[in-house]
Amino acid sequence: MARLNKSVLVDALSGKQECVLAVSLTILHLGTGLSYSLLALYLVRHVHLDPALYGVGMSVAAFLGLVSGPVVGHLADRVNGYRLYAFLVWTMSVRRRPP
Numbered sequence: 001m002a003r004l005n006k007s008v009l010v011d012a013l014s015g016k017q018e019c020v021l022a023v024s025l026t027i028l029h030l031g032t033g034l035s036y037s038l039l040a041l042y043l044v045r046h047v048h049l050d051p052a053l054y055g056v057g058m059s060v061a062a063f064l065g066l067v068s069g070p071v072v073g074h075l076a077d078r079v080n081g082y083r084l085y086a087f088l089v090w091t092m093s094v095r096r097r098p099p
Contacts, residue, residue, distance in 0.1 A: 036058075043049040076084050 040051075040054060040058075043054055044051050072084070072088070
């Protein structure tokens with residue numbers, strides 16, 4: 001048990017802020033994992049999406065997410081980061097008009 005404590009660094013969670021951060025990150029990652037799992041089940045069972053197609057789509061999305069992080073970070077270093085953030089949030093709010 002002492003070996004497990006050293007590998008997890010439980011002693012580093014001695015303060016209140018560290019414990020709150022650890023709990024909130026645990027909840028965040030648990031919720032993210034559950035939502036991805038439930039989304040996969042919904043799309044495969046109810047929408048009848050091919051599981052291989054879902055896997056390819058999630059792989060492409062993960063790759064684009066990994067690549068876009070450093071690109072946007074480099075762009076934020078060159079331009080005003082607040083304006084870039086506002087622009088990215090604005091682009092998320094734009095919706096396509098129905099035909």
